[in-house]
Amino acid sequence: MLVTVDEAALRRLLDAVQVGAVTTDDALERLRRLPFVDLGFARVDHHRTLRQGMAEAVYGPGKTPEQCAEIVAELLTEPGPGPVLLTRADDAQVAAALDRNPGGQRTGSAPSTVCWRPAAPRAERVVVATAGTADLPVADECAATLSAHGLEPARLIDVGVAGVHRLLASADVVADADAVVVIAGMEGALASLIGGITPAPVVAVPTSAGYGASLGGVTALLAMLASCAAGLTVVGIDNGFGAACAVLRMLK
Amino acid sequence: MLVTVDEAALRRLLDAVQVGAVTTDDALERLRRLPFVDLGFARVDHHRTLRQGMAEAVYGPGKTPEQCAEIVAELLTEPGPGPVLLTRADDAQVAAALDRNPGGQRTGSAPSTVCWRPAAPRAERVVVATAGTADLPVADECAATLSAHGLEPARLIDVGVAGVHRLLASADVVADADAVVVIAGMEGALASLIGGITPAPVVAVPTSAGYGASLGGVTALLAMLASCAAGLTVVGIDNGFGAACAVLRMLK
Amino acid sequence: MLVTVDEAALRRLLDAVQVGAVTTDDALERLRRLPFVDLGFARVDHHRTLRQGMAEAVYGPGKTPEQCAEIVAELLTEPGPGPVLLTRADDAQVAAALDRNPGGQRTGSAPSTVCWRPAAPRAERVVVATAGTADLPVADECAATLSAHGLEPARLIDVGVAGVHRLLASADVVADADAVVVIAGMEGALASLIGGITPAPVVAVPTSAGYGASLGGVTALLAMLASCAAGLTVVGIDNGFGAACAVLRMLK
Amino acid sequence: MLVTVDEAALRRLLDAVQVGAVTTDDALERLRRLPFVDLGFARVDHHRTLRQGMAEAVYGPGKTPEQCAEIVAELLTEPGPGPVLLTRADDAQVAAALDRNPGGQRTGSAPSTVCWRPAAPRAERVVVATAGTADLPVADECAATLSAHGLEPARLIDVGVAGVHRLLASADVVADADAVVVIAGMEGALASLIGGITPAPVVAVPTSAGYGASLGGVTALLAMLASCAAGLTVVGIDNGFGAACAVLRMLK
Amino acid sequence: MLVTVDEAALRRLLDAVQVGAVTTDDALERLRRLPFVDLGFARVDHHRTLRQGMAEAVYGPGKTPEQCAEIVAELLTEPGPGPVLLTRADDAQVAAALDRNPGGQRTGSAPSTVCWRPAAPRAERVVVATAGTADLPVADECAATLSAHGLEPARLIDVGVAGVHRLLASADVVADADAVVVIAGMEGALASLIGGITPAPVVAVPTSAGYGASLGGVTALLAMLASCAAGLTVVGIDNGFGAACAVLRMLK
């Protein structure tokens, strides 16, 4: 048996056993109660906010509408104030989840992000920049996730390097940010450019926008990883949610 | 001419020829009769159970409903008690096969696995674990194949490493298993983790769940093959049927 | 704090705390003592045999001769009877390890496998088959690992499919084995062929033998994973050690 | 200007110029008349049969039905007796081509091969073997192309290596063939096996049948190229037409 | 002409022009003087610390020893207190650079990192964890870069997932860190595991350690990008320097 416990709590439990306040069987039982609920088709993780600093998002694809609705419901039973998210959900999943769990806010048409219990606003300055208009859906997912946690990012849309003055006009916003998310397909050069003009942490998101030699985002991914701008970090293709989570870890 | 014979049977045949009980022509004819039936579009293999310890499953994709039905029928003519399986079948294939061969049990909606003549229950403990909910269809195919051969696997669903305590809570079940099938997409890390906590044989199945850098299962596949947990073995992407067959070979 | 404990041992410990036989501090300390030793550059895992059914092998590449020697020494301090292995070691690593830890047996020239405290012989029949002569080093690593654990495999060398009668002449040995390791480079077709004539578990090892379209073993790897012989499992390229470990898990 | 001429014809033309039977201008004009017709969207090659030993087939995908019909019509205007083929045609293309050019014979449903003016039967023995039932469409395209040129191939369907006796039962047919086309997806091992039991030229066609690690035919392609059976040659994925053309070159 | 200027400085300059304190020509000249020095073979960037929050490191490979020495010298002429780094330098490069620029501290043997003018110690807690001993060179490069900027990271070496208790024993250190760098080759699963037990930002560095299916680090790279642990970010293969820079951006 492998157990997860808080060391101070363990000491208190052991002390209670020693003084007879807790029986051995009860102690064993408590050690066995782990912080998740098994729904059969999913093990809902109630302590993710504590452990990782952000809520467990329900990732829509591959789940039935009913499963989405039930997992969201389970997460909302936890009394904590943290937000609950449903991501990349299609219309049926959104409908089922909202029907069972009223009060969620939907962002984007499809796929959509839905948020329940958004966090209070925070002051940090996050920039979400995209190279082109086609990168907008990924930027939307990223911004929705940040908003759910109280961060309203500034958006710089369509500032790709083919017209470098478009970015340079907003260079101050980038230079003064607390964190920057750069979203770009094709050759992904925007990430290097931004990495060179800001001391803030830069999270690069390659997108599958583009065609031919863009290879569905692989080109941008490789380019961002090979960037000559030191200290750039990268998340998976089209992973706007992951980039937002990375920012949340950094601004914790 | 290349022939497949049992050595003892060959000796008996030669003895029979020597004493004149069998003519040369008859002996030649018998040597020519090989253990399969040629349907024109398929050569049905009646001795696979004997040779490989499991039934020949009819793989649906690329076959017409009529072809599926006919191959199943041919396999059921063999008097042996072994199960007969139709895998990855669409609705039309299932309907045709069940119409001509009543009594099959269907698992999953589409694609489906259908089983005729399931084997009697067996006692070995097999675990089928998935990293996420989206891996369920592969787990279903694997479990249906095991069930057809008498093995009812324990299921651990959604125990991916992002919340490692979810797996650790069931660590005993994994450690005491006779065989474990680990089904995971994305980065496939669950296989390494399980490989580290059980002495049982572990068959890892990469799945195409996930997006972007998951590369349709290739990432999980490579990760499982490169695993630092010694003695892990891997089957092809989404190949729940193959993983079940591997377990059947091991528990033979 | 996350701890690894045996449930029965935990109950005994809690009982001892309750009756005052162990103080809270001592209990906490014991829970903290985990079954490994930290050498600074490595965390030596003394319980791997218990957890995984095979010894922790010291993988040579990337370690200094002194590091190899020290890790082996640490593993040999454990009183248990299990074998200790050093794998893929170059001459300097072998010399340093044997100098500090006499009594090891070396297999192969370079890279070499060295074994201390080999296990007693076991009766299971394991076959190690290679497609060509160039696959021998991988077969040697596999056989040395099996031998260290008491299994002396039968070897079928150079039985590739270009001369299928070479394998068929030994078909009985393959059909009657408890486990078969198939080692092949180039197109790796031997794995499919053997998978079709034995009910035993088959572990396929792609090798980097061959040139051009062999792509350093990737072709054989893909071919083995895509094999039409159901229930075949695969380990990484040239991973003779891993294949032996897989067999050890199966014959546990 | 670069011109294509027959040397003997050139000598005759020069002689005719020398004796005044042909004027310089006429000679120049003749040298300019090249053996193709420009339809605007295609340059129809009337001399391909002479140059390459087989007809120019009209490859359907990417052409409008009208373009298909017109190119076929143009090819049929050539008085020669050779066959004219339309390959991989969809229903609309077939309909348009047959409507304008009656008398074609269609093979397969969709995609289809259509043949006009099939050649007279020839005696060479060609074998078309497939590993599975799902490889049939490629085999059909190959056989239709061979038939158009007078060769009626023997078919061995579903003789993959997982049940090697299914092939061995027909080993004589393979060994005595003048040419063998092996069509296989997944791991493509059938090509190596057949290459090992026949002295005939073997043309291997990888197919996109299979899933996961089959990588849409790339695995079979690589495996066939890396085959340990010497003298095997390979054509592109699913290219049954190309394999037939290769056989036609060999049996010319 | 495109120029880089500080807006406040520009206003001061314009004011000075207006009042005649600076002539138009002088103003133009100042706008032309950009913050780098052109050595012919390199343009040394003196303002990188200001723009990106970390020093410009001199990357050794592909430069002559003399070039390395000269660029370091140029960077040291800048009066600022920031560190100057030479990375991945071979013995000749290190010797040349130290000979011309005494006082640098070398880390590792070859390739080495050399640091001049290290920053004063800082209090943030950074953890550098590696999956195996073979990942140490990358960890050394990362730690040397952090040290140069005043951060002394805690090191967890050889805590790969095959023996998960080795990491869990240090779980508190990971959970309480301000940033964690995870360095792993093979399947890279350690990143996912650590991502699941800490709310800190996690920078994953895939390494080229491992063989066969590790594909020189590509497997670990893909696995880290596809990780199920949300908010993980990744840098290029073996890029310990880049990971350190990413941490510096985050803790700025």
Place this chain on the structure above:
Amino acid sequence: MLVTVDEAALRRLLDAVQVGAVTTDDALERLRRLPFVDLGFARVDHHRTLRQGMAEAVYGPGKTPEQCAEIVAELLTEPGPGPVLLTRADDAQVAAALDRNPGGQRTGSAPSTVCWRPAAPRAERVVVATAGTADLPVADECAATLSAHGLEPARLIDVGVAGVHRLLASADVVADADAVVVIAGMEGALASLIGGITPAPVVAVPTSAGYGASLGGVTALLAMLASCAAGLTVVGIDNGFGAACAVLRMLK
């Protein structure tokens, strides 16, 4: 702040400041006004023609019909005589753009190129050659872009190397061109052949025409890049627009 200015303009501005004709604040404001318009979802670049010698084309995919229409409208507000292009537009995008901006000329059905304000005819001789009929859509996009800028290319369609005389018949046209665009899928050999018979700049466009080993254009792409014909340059797969732009840069 980073600003883009013309050096002469900057001198005039500074002079004006010095003599008091322009205030400091006004000067700062002018320096801030950059040559683009921010529509929120796109930053329209009015000076691209000046900077790059060709118009900013609106790339349809990933934009709504309204966005396409609005960007086109914005570009047409610029008084300059240059053409405005909408590329790869579907029917809805074309309709919306033409509805709001009458007078555009559409080329191709879908995807389409639409051109407003085409440039006056120019005299340079550009050749657009394709290997097959299936490469026509890419040739159409390329020719439409050239036409918009006043160049009417000569077209050589279906001159692939399988019938080399088809190209050789038009060799003079190729040899005398000012620029040649070669569009080919499959093995892309036409580019090498044309590169060998003309001194003109040759821009090669790999296309996704073909199947199997064509790998969606990657084979042609690699072949063109590896061409033995010196001085060939390549653009991305199916990128007829990019090839036209490259020609425009060359003939500027």
Place this chain on the structure above:
Amino acid sequence: MLVTVDEAALRRLLDAVQVGAVTTDDALERLRRLPFVDLGFARVDHHRTLRQGMAEAVYGPGKTPEQCAEIVAELLTEPGPGPVLLTRADDAQVAAALDRNPGGQRTGSAPSTVCWRPAAPRAERVVVATAGTADLPVADECAATLSAHGLEPARLIDVGVAGVHRLLASADVVADADAVVVIAGMEGALASLIGGITPAPVVAVPTSAGYGASLGGVTALLAMLASCAAGLTVVGIDNGFGAACAVLRMLK
């Protein structure tokens, strides 16, 4: 037991058993004696010439000089007149093989092909063409193998498509050949060109000559497989031996 027998021989054997001329035990023994000799490290195949129409060549890489010498010696014990080949041998392997088996003829320096008992000259016209001078080693291996079997190929060296007239000058030789081997690296376009001007079977050999986008021969390999010249077949990268064997199969 699976046995390989000639049907007529089997009938004679059965007749002999029936009339008592051969005992059952002797018959069984004869059926067991298969046509190879097991040397321990290799199974030498004496009947390959019969089965495949060419000798078993000893492939040098991965074998010790002694192993090479011994396998050659074993092959030479067979009384048949066929050639015996050692391929890709280094100097030590050649020396050992020639020392033990005098009379072999060596071709090339290193790697070398050595031939014993070359076959009598044959009349078929085979052409071996290379695109460049760097492809010569592969052409040498191919020609040496052909020569060993009595075929003296015509050589066309350095006739790549960048100077198409160099090939066209020898077009008659190509058009009249019985078989053509085309050897090319880089973009491999020569294969398509030759395929278009000859009706003979064309075997294309991609080579690893070239750099950058040649990808070690993969580009040429893909280009040859995707060739628009119908009926071209391909062997593995640098596989001059395999191409020769393919020709031998065709001219059998």
Place this chain on the structure above:
Amino acid sequence: MLVTVDEAALRRLLDAVQVGAVTTDDALERLRRLPFVDLGFARVDHHRTLRQGMAEAVYGPGKTPEQCAEIVAELLTEPGPGPVLLTRADDAQVAAALDRNPGGQRTGSAPSTVCWRPAAPRAERVVVATAGTADLPVADECAATLSAHGLEPARLIDVGVAGVHRLLASADVVADADAVVVIAGMEGALASLIGGITPAPVVAVPTSAGYGASLGGVTALLAMLASCAAGLTVVGIDNGFGAACAVLRMLK
């Protein structure tokens, strides 16, 4: 027979035949004399300058020193004034070529470019820009080739995007060039940036500089092909020679 002739010359020849000034046999012989010399191991192309606008360079790798020397000598026999180049030559090749053909000028150490008979200076402005110092060898090869043809390029070294002001300081040089060659490894973003600020033709050369995710230049290659800067063209990895040839075609 396929022949290459100039149409006017053909007309003169035919006229001469008609009037008896040339016999049929002589005419045939002249038509047969093609513009190359066959050295056995190479077919030296004397008319490449005429056909392609640049000299045939002798590519060193894969040729013996003697072959290099002989081909250079053959090219120098041609009376024309064009330059003769030996590229990527090692020391032995350079020595042999210079020994036999005095007067060549060598550039770089090894690999070297050697030039005989350089062309007279020309006035066009070509810029060769590199992202880093490690890209210098490719820039040297490119510049040496341009110089041989009379073009002395301006060099911008180490202007990568991580410090964008380094490039912007030279923006005028780039904007006013007649052609720009951009040489960059890693993520290759410099090409996009330069493409955005100049109307000149831009030839991008990916280099193998960088490590890890640079994938030996493939990342830069893909990024350049997928560039958002329209009209960029690309040559193969490290192909500085090819880029120079492309410029020569453009400025012809």
